[in-house]
Amino acid sequence: MKNRHFGQSIVCAARGIVQGFRSERNFKIYCLLVSIFLIFNILLSVGVYDYIILIVLTGNAFALEYVNTAIERVVDRFGKGIDVDCKFIKDVAAGAVLVSGIVFFLVEGIILIPRLVERLL
Numbered sequence: 001m002k003n004r005h006f007g008q009s010i011v012c013a014a015r016g017i018v019q020g021f022r023s024e025r026n027f028k029i030y031c032l033l034v035s036i037f038l039i040f041n042i043l044l045s046v047g048v049y050d051y052i053i054l055i056v057l058t059g060n061a062f063a064l065e066y067v068n069t070a071i072e073r074v075v076d077r078f079g080k081g082i083d084v085d086c087k088f089i090k091d092v093a094a095g096a097v098l099v100s101g102i103v104f105f106l107v108e109g110i111i112l113i114p115r116l117v118e119r120l121l
Helices: 006-023 025-043 048-078 084-120
Strands: none
Touching (some): 006 025, 048 084
């Protein structure tokens, strides 16, 4: 079932984004966290490159969460119940999301904490 043209691919991808967001609680949590960090970025007057970093890190975390969601669905659909390999696949995919989240928090912390301390002192 190949898409006939680029526009059809965009429609399918947009549908996937909406379905992933609706079906996964983590997307809503990520949106809340990103909103909080965006507010801190605005209040602390970070530079344009800091916003670029925020966008890249956010995009990376969301993309990995979408891939993780797809992997989980495939494993649940075609896996053999509670199987060691299925568990491994799902755990590793979730681990990729966790690594991305940790990097997000570390980098945003490196950007924001010095500015926050500067403002408070």
